Amino acid sequence: MTIMVIATVMVGGNSIMGGYGSTIRSSLGAVFISSVDNMMVLHGFNSGPRVLAVGLMIVFSIMVFALVRRGSRSQE
Amino acid sequence: MKNIKHWIVKNPDLAFAVLLAICVYSYFALTNEFFATHRTGYAIMERFAVLGLVGLALTLCIIAGEIDLSIGSNAALAAVIVVRFTDSLGAVTALVIAILISTLVGAIQGYFIAYLRVRAIVLTVGTLMLLRGVALFAAQEKTVMLTDFRVPDFISTKMFVYFSPASLLVIAMFIVVGLFMTFTRYGREIYAIGGARKEAVAAGIDLKRPMIIVFAISGLCAGLGGCIIGLRSGTAQALGLQYLLLAGTVAAFIGGVSILGGKGGVVGAAIGTLTVNFLNTGLVFNVTPAFMIQLYLGILLMVVIMFQTGSRLFEGHERRKQLLSDVDIRRLDLLVRKNAFKPPP
Numbered sequence: 001m002t003i004m005v006i007a008t009v010m011v012g013g014n015s016i017m018g019g020y021g022s023t024i025r026s027s028l029g030a031v032f033i034s035s036v037d038n039m040m041v042l043h044g045f046n047s048g049p050r051v052l053a054v055g056l057m058i059v060f061s062i063m064v065f066a067l068v069r070r071g072s073r074s075q076e
Numbered sequence: 077m078k079n080i081k082h083w084i085v086k087n088p089d090l091a092f093a094v095l096l097a098i099c100v101y102s103y104f105a106l107t108n109e110f111f112a113t114h115r116t117g118y119a120i121m122e123r124f125a126v127l128g129l130v131g132l133a134l135t136l137c138i139i140a141g142e143i144d145l146s147i148g149s150n151a152a153l154a155a156v157i158v159v160r161f162t163d164s165l166g167a168v169t170a171l172v173i174a175i176l177i178s179t180l181v182g183a184i185q186g187y188f189i190a191y192l193r194v195r196a197i198v199l200t201v202g203t204l205m206l207l208r209g210v211a212l213f214a215a216q217e218k219t220v221m222l223t224d225f226r227v228p229d230f231i232s233t234k235m236f237v238y239f240s241p242a243s244l245l246v247i248a249m250f251i252v253v254g255l256f257m258t259f260t261r262y263g264r265e266i267y268a269i270g271g272a273r274k275e276a277v278a279a280g281i282d283l284k285r286p287m288i289i290v291f292a293i294s295g296l297c298a299g300l301g302g303c304i305i306g307l308r309s310g311t312a313q314a315l316g317l318q319y320l321l322l323a324g325t326v327a328a329f330i331g332g333v334s335i336l337g338g339k340g341g342v343v344g345a346a347i348g349t350l351t352v353n354f355l356n357t358g359l360v361f362n363v364t365p366a367f368m369i370q371l372y373l374g375i376l377l378m379v380v381i382m383f384q385t386g387s388r389l390f391e392g393h394e395r396r397k398q399l400l401s402d403v404d405i406r407r408l409d410l411l412v413r414k415n416a417f418k419p420p421p
Contacts, residue, residue, distance in 0.1 A: 003145070006201050048217050048314075052209025059202035066192035 007058050008033055013065045033057070088387045089332030090344050096330070096380070097351040104358030111361055117238045120353045125243040126301045128349040130324030131331065132250060133297035135345035136257070138328055140290045141270035141337030142196035146185065148320045149207035150295055151302030154178045155312035156215040158303045159222055167227045167307065175299045181207065182295020183288050190287035211314035222310040231308050242304045249300070253293060254342035262289055271338020326373060327352045330380050351376070 012029030014021025033054060040050045084091040105112040130147060137144045154174040161170035185203055189196050222228065231242050239247075257263035265286040268276035277283060301320065306312040331348025333340030355376060359369045 003201060003204060006197075007205065010198055010201055046212075046217055048209055048212030050209075051205055051212055055202055055204070055206030055209050059199065059206055062194060062198050062202050063188070063192060066194045066198075070193060 004033075007054075011058055011061045013061070087332075089334075089339070089384055090341070090347070092380070092383050092387075093330060093332045093344055093347045093351065096376070097347050097354065100351055100354045100358070100376075104354060104361065108358065108361045111358055114237050116357060116361075118234060118240070120350070120357055121238050121243040122232070122240060123353045123356070124349055125240070125246045125304055126320075127323055127327060127353065128246055128250065128346060129297040129301040129304075130320045131327035131345045131349040132253060132342060133294040133301075134321075134324040135328040135331060135333050135340055135342065135348075136253070136266065136290050137196065137294055138333045138335060139257075139270045139337060139340050140266050140286065141273060142189070142287075142290070143200070143325075144182075144185075144291060144294045144298075145197060145200040145321060146181075146203040146207055147294065147298045147324065148318045149204050149211065150178045150181060150298040151305070151320055152312070152314055152317045153181075153207050153211040153214065154299035154302035155306030155317065156211050156220055156314055159220045159306045159310070159312040160214065162227060162307070163223055171303055171307075174303050175296060178299025178302070179292050179296040182298070183292040185295070186288035186291030187284060189291070190284040193283075196291075208314065215312070215314040217314065219311055219313050222307075225310060227307050228310045231304070242308065245300075246304075249297070250342055250346055257342055262286065266290055267338055269337075273337075323352070326377055329377060332380070332384070334384070 008030040009021075009026045010029070011033060012021070012025035012027070014025055036057060037050060037054060040053060045053075110116065130151070133144065133147055154177070157177060158167075158170045158174040161173060165173070181203070185196075185199060189199050192199070232240050234240060235244065257266065262285065265276070265281050266289065268279075268281055269283060269286050273283075298320075302312075302317060305317065327349040328340070328345055329335075329348070330351050331340065331344030331346070333344060333348075352373065355372060356369060359372060364372075
C-alpha cells in the first residue's frame with residue numbers, strides 16, 4: 001500500500017528531494033495508475049501482466065520526467 | 077588497552093553496536109539455559125545467512141547515500157528462477173543463472189540512477205513493481221516447488237558445529253565485500269559519493285562507476301539471499317519476501333550506518349544482523365508473542381538512534397570547545413606580547 005502511494009506520487013512527477021511538485025500532479029498520477037490497472041482487469045489480464053505493466057509505467061514515467069527536467073536545467 | 081580506547085573513540089557507533097550485541101546475547105544466555113548452546117548458535121547462523129546478506133546490501137546502499145527498495149522483489153525473482161530451473165538444469169546452473177540475472181538487474185538500476193541523476197528511491201519504487209511482475213511471469217502465478225529434495229538437505233548440512241554451506245558462503249561474501257570496501261579505490265569511491273557527493277563529483281569521480289558497483293552488489297546479495305531461501309525451503313512464491321527490505325534496514329541501522337551516507341561498514345552490518353537475530357531467537361525462546369518482538373526491536377532501534385544523535389551532539393560540542401580554546405590560546409599569546417612591548421617614552 002505504502003509503495004503504491006509512493007509510486008503514484010512519483011508518476012505524478014513530484015520531486016523526492018522536495019521543493020518541486022503539486023497535489024494535482026499526485027492525484028493525476030493516481031488516476032493514471034488506477035485507470036490503466038482497471039482497464040487491464042476489464043480486458044481480462046492476470047495479475048502478473050498487470051503488475052508488470054504498472055511497474056513499467058512507473059519506471060518509464062520516472063525516466064521521462066528525469067530527462068525532461070535535466071533538459072530544462074541545462075538550458076538555463 | 078590504549079589501542080582499544082583509541083578505537084572506541086574513533087568508531088563510537090560500531091563500539092556501541094558491539095556492546096549492544098554482547099548485552100543482548102548475555103541477557104538471553106543468563107535468563108535461558110538453552111540459549112547459549114551450539115544448536116541455538118546454528119539456528120542463529122542459519123537466520124544470519126539470509127538477513128545478513130540483505131543487511132549487507134542495504135548497508136552498502138545507505139553508505140552510498142541511496143536506498144534500494146527493490147531488494148525484496150529481486151530476491152523473490154531469484155528464488156522463483158532458481159527453484160524453477162533446479163529440476164531441469166541442476167542446482168549449480170540454476171543458481172548461477174539466477175544470481176547473474178539479479179546482479180545484472182542491479183547493475184542496470186545503478187546505471188540508470190547515475191545516468192538520469194534521480195534518487196535511487198524514485199527508480200527503485202518502479203523496479204520494485206516491475207520485478208514483482210517479472211517474478212509473477214517466471215512463476216506463472218503459481219507457487220513453484222522442487223521435486224528433488226537433496227539440494228535443501230545439502231544446504232542445511234551442519235558443518236563445524238555452527239555453520240551450514242549457506243552461512244559459510246555468506247560469511248565469505250562478507251569478508252570479500254569488506255576487503256573490497258576498505259582496500260580498493262572503488263570501495264573508497266562509494267564512501268565518497270555517500271559522504272559528500274558534490275565534492276566527490278567535483279574531485280573527478282564518475283558517478284556511474286560507484287553507483288553501478290553498489291547496485292550490482294546489492295542485486296547480487298538479494299539474489300543470493302533469495303536463492304538460499306528458495307532452495308532451503310524447496311518452494312518459492314513470486315509475491316513473497318517483502319519483509320526482507322524492512323528487516324535488512326533495521327539490521328543496517330543497528331549496525332551503526334548513518335542515514336546521511338558515508339558512514340558505517342561491513343562489520344557493522346554483520347553485528348547489527350547478529351543483534352537482531354539474538355533478540356528474535358531469544359524472545360522466541362522465552363515464549364514472547366510476535367507483536368512483542370516487533371516492539372522490542374523498535375525499542376532497540378530507538379536506543380541506537382538516540383545514541384547516534386547523542387554522540388553527534390557531543391562530538392560537535394567537543395569540537396566547538398576545542399576551537400574556542402584554540403582561539404583563546406592564540407589571543408593570550410597576543411596579549412602577552414602586547415604587554416611585553418613597552419613603547420619608549
